[in-house]
Amino acid sequence: MAVPAPELIGHGGWIGTAGPLSLAALRGKVVLLHFWSLSCAGCEQVLDDLRRLTDRHAGEVAVVSVHSPKFPHTGRHETLVRAVERLRIDHPVLDDPELVTWQQYGVRGWPTVVVVDPRGHVVGALPGSGRADALERIVRDVLTEHRGVLRPGPVPGIGGAAAADPSGRTDRLSYPDKVATDRRGRIVVADTGNDRVLVATLTGSATARVTHVVTGLDRPRGVRLYGTDLVVCDTGNGRLLRLDLARRPGPDDPAVRHGAVARLLARPGEAVATGLAAPWDVVADRDRSFVVAEAAGHRLWRASLDGTSPAVVAGTGFQGLVDGRSDEAELAQPSGLARVPGGVAFVDAESSALRLLQDRGRVGTVVGVGLFDWGRRDGRAGTARLQHPEGLAVTPDGRTLYVADTFNHRLCAWTGSRLVSIPVAGLDEPSGLDVLPDGRLVVADRGNHRLVVVDPVAATVQPLALHLPPV
Numbered sequence: 001m002a003v004p005a006p007e008l009i010g011h012g013g014w015i016g017t018a019g020p021l022s023l024a025a026l027r028g029k030v031v032l033l034h035f036w037s038l039s040c041a042g043c044e045q046v047l048d049d050l051r052r053l054t055d056r057h058a059g060e061v062a063v064v065s066v067h068s069p070k071f072p073h074t075g076r077h078e079t080l081v082r083a084v085e086r087l088r089i090d091h092p093v094l095d096d097p098e099l100v101t102w103q104q105y106g107v108r109g110w111p112t113v114v115v116v117d118p119r120g121h122v123v124g125a126l127p128g129s130g131r132a133d134a135l136e137r138i139v140r141d142v143l144t145e146h147r148g149v150l151r152p153g154p155v156p157g158i159g160g161a162a163a164a165d166p167s168g169r170t171d172r173l174s175y176p177d178k179v180a181t182d183r184r185g186r187i188v189v190a191d192t193g194n195d196r197v198l199v200a201t202l203t204g205s206a207t208a209r210v211t212h213v214v215t216g217l218d219r220p221r222g223v224r225l226y227g228t229d230l231v232v233c234d235t236g237n238g239r240l241l242r243l244d245l246a247r248r249p250g251p252d253d254p255a256v257r258h259g260a261v262a263r264l265l266a267r268p269g270e271a272v273a274t275g276l277a278a279p280w281d282v283v284a285d286r287d288r289s290f291v292v293a294e295a296a297g298h299r300l301w302r303a304s305l306d307g308t309s310p311a312v313v314a315g316t317g318f319q320g321l322v323d324g325r326s327d328e329a330e331l332a333q334p335s336g337l338a339r340v341p342g343g344v345a346f347v348d349a350e351s352s353a354l355r356l357l358q359d360r361g362r363v364g365t366v367v368g369v370g371l372f373d374w375g376r377r378d379g380r381a382g383t384a385r386l387q388h389p390e391g392l393a394v395t396p397d398g399r400t401l402y403v404a405d406t407f408n409h410r411l412c413a414w415t416g417s418r419l420v421s422i423p424v425a426g427l428d429e430p431s432g433l434d435v436l437p438d439g440r441l442v443v444a445d446r447g448n449h450r451l452v453v454v455d456p457v458a459a460t461v462q463p464l465a466l467h468l469p470p471v
Contacts, residue, residue, distance in 0.1 A: 002121040005031075005114075006104040008064065012077050012095025015084050018157035021092050023120055026062050028151025030142050031116040032135075034065040035107045038074050038083035039349065039388055039407070041278040041295035041333050042129035043111040047087060048236065049132040050113075053139060054091075059152035060143060063091040068102040070110065070350075071374060071388055073407035082447065086175045086193060092158055115139070118146045129296055130277060171468050176444040178233075178281060178336075178391065178432035179451060182225045187442055189451060189466075190220040190232070190432070197223055197232055199245070200466060202436075206453050207465040209260075212245065216266035221432075222281035222293065222337075231290060233279040234266065240273040240282060240292055240303055240310075241266055261469040273303040273310040281392075281432075283337040283344065286359075291344050293334035300334060300346065300357060314357045321351040321370050329363035331355075332371055336392035336432070338401060345401055347389040354389065354403060354414060367419055376408045377419075384419035386412070391432040393441065402441060402456070404430040411443065411454060423459045427452070 005023055014020055023031065034050060036043035050063050069075040074083075075097045084093055096102060105114055108127065115123040115138055123142055126135055143150070174193025181187045185202040197220050199212035218236025225231075228246035249262045272290065273279075277297035282290050289304040291313065299315030313326060320330030332350035339345075343358040345366075352375075353368025367384045375385030391404030401414040402422075406429050411422040428447025433454075436442055441454040442464060451464040 002119070005033075005116045005120055005122050006101070008033075008066065008094050009100045009104070010066065010094040010096030010098075011100070012067070012080070012097045015081060015093040015095065016089070016158060017092045021064070021094075021155075021157070023116065025157075026064075026116075026155060027120055028118050028149060029060060029062045029155075030057070030118060030139055030146075032061060032063045032139075033105070033114040033116065034063060035068050035102060035105070035110065035112045035114070036065055037068060037070045037110045038080060038087075039069075039071055040110045041280065041335075041349075044087060045129040045278055045296050046111045046113065047089065049129075049135065050091075052132070053136060056136075057139065057143065059154065060150055061139060062155055065089060065091065065093045066101050067093055067095050067097075068099050068107070068110070069097055070372075071407050073387065115142065117142050118149045118151070173449050173451070173466070173468075175446050175449065176432070176451060177221045177446060178223050179442050179444040180224050180432075180434045181436055181442055183437055185437060186225055187451075187464075188223045188225050188230060189444060190223050192219050192221060192235075193449075195219065195236075197230070198466070198468070199225070199230060203467075206462045207467070209467045210469055211260065212262045212264060213469065214243065214264045214266055222279065224282055224284065226284055231272075231282050231284075232266070233282050233292065235278050235280060235295075238274060238276045238279065239271045240276065240279055240290065241270045242272050242305070243270050272305065273301065276301065276310075280333075280335045280390075281337045281346075283339050285339060285344065291337060291339075291357075293337050293346060295333045295335055295349070298331045298333060300331070300337075300344070314363055319350060319371070321348065321353060321365065321368060323355075323364050324362060326357060326361045326363055331363075335390040336404065338392045338394040340394050340401065341398040345392060345394065347386075347392050347403060349388045349390050349406070352386040352388055354386070354392075354401070354419075366414065374407075376405075376410070378412070378421055380418055386419075391430065391444070393434045395435055395439070402433055402435065404433050404443065406431050406446075409447075411441070411456070413456060422454065422456050424454055424461045426461055 177192040197214040200208035222233035280295035281293040292301040303310040315331040322330035335349040374387040377385040388407040390406040431446040432444040
């Protein structure tokens, strides 16, 4: 029996439309309802799948994203507006902070795509990410079955594509996500909203000059500098890249320099690993292999430079907070990594947890309780709370871990026994950080489109003046 699709309701209103949108206005098209949360890496993957699908079936398939927030920060309308801009969502988005439409459709997890046929009946639902082929088959079948009632063409009242930077400027950072430094005073930042990576050299206490610009990327995030190697998590393309800055630019690089700045186009041959589900961060391990946080796959991978195929080192692929043997542990969107004595520390964003992959092959939790337990609280392991942390850094002596507590807009220090807030203000979704040679922190202040230098002892914040090259 055909089940009529419930109408779309959300007290937060609509984004990307001239006014409220109804399913009745979408009759004659296959409608894909994308239930998502802006905190979810798998949801971001599904957005890419939906873009490709609607390109193939232009005018016959309509997408509506129904935002169903998980965290308090993601339930705010202004947070969602910025996320729509950052993720370049060009279809209607319904803000449903109270999960009314979520409940009407019986959705149980993020992401989920519900298919509605051209007559307005629910065909079925596909939960999870990585199911683009299955979704394509369902859409093709529905289009074939309802060919006689299709009404191709645009939907009136729907705006165009959102841009990461509405000003169209590239002389500033746009939603920088991860940042790293080295002992030589170099800084590398994932300028995620501009699909590029910048390498800079410190020229003062809070100034830096850009020396390299890497393009040909899709929403890069994790970045590291190891000697002449630049390592990049090319998140949107699902790959880990290694560029040798000593060899590039070379004679075959077109338009390699603009003044003192080398402009590099990432090459397929520089991929160390491919087919990853949203690689979010990377760090070198003791054996000089790379440990990669696969956010949408809820796993940690190891990628070597000796030709060995990349392999999973922790996580079953199921989302959860389960400790134990690394091949039995459950992770929840690992988003930040740091090599510490005894293993690799990481933050699990979706369980608001600080965890450790031990060298002896076990996963343990330092701070965190479960997938739906978060807060803003200092204290010991059993009482401290975070809200969707995304960044992690460690001091050279390995004694202090710094955490970017992203949705609490704060920085914290884990000293081995307690989580302590660093009393600085003015940050907006800090997402990545690293320790400078003098002990200060360089932080990707994502929501403010800037880098800042934080003195964790004096508790001061100073914007980093990053001298960007002209376009």
